[in-house]
Amino acid sequence: MQPPPRPRFLLATLILALLLGGCSSTKIKQSWEAEDIDEPPAKRILLVAMVKDPVTRRFFEQHFVEEAHRKGVDVIPSSDYSPNATDHDEKEEIVKLVKETGVDGVLLAQIKGVDKEYKNVPNRLDWYPDAFSGMYFYDYYYTSYRAIYRPGYIGSDNYFTMHFRYFSVHSEKMLWAGNTITKNPRSVVGTIEQIADEVLSDLTGSSLVNAKGFIQRKLDQGDAN
Secondary structure, three states: OOOOOOOHHHHHHHHHHHHHOOOEEEEEEEEEEEOOOOOOOOOOEEEEEOOOOOOHHHHHHHHHHHHHHHHHEEEEEHHHHOOOOHHHOHHHHHHHHHHHOOOEEEEEEOOOOEEEEEEEEEOOEHHHHOOEEEEHHHHHHHHHHHHEEEEEEEEEEEEEEEEEEEEEOOOOOOOEEEEEEOOOOOOOOHHHHHHHHHHHHHHHHHOOEEEEEEHHHHHHHHHHO
């Protein structure tokens, strides 16, 4: 197996995978949740994509956040406050970023790469029954011809993996972790939306995150104006 591509090649890798066919599907492969959580659901979350390339990082965060807002979850992208990943490579800098944004939780996203899995589909020979009463020669011939033989082929599936870790700002503890896997990503934006949907559904389902935080913030802003 070849080593996974570096994160800065995310967009090119997914676009290439788009050409390889197959149906796209995303799921959480592994997940973990802390026990005895004694704090209310987070109203606002800071998303930090741990990607050095600023273009890839901003692209991922923006589309993830858009999907979060459609689901009612109040997530903000770290790239809006610090465009370069090196802007918060020291503890004091990330602490300052968290305080400036006023969030309750931080969601870290790590790109792990794309793995290719090859598969061999053998030839298939189907038996077709004898002609039954009332079937004419041409009908039987063309029906059986289409069904009797299916050639084999060698194909491949692409698996795009990401790791997510959710931390409480108040306790600074990890409260949730999940690894996503997308089979045969067909589009970059669609893949990000699928990943966001899976991750946020798990977080809101476990009551770690307020599923109506974004809607409430918009209502509050409307009242303030």
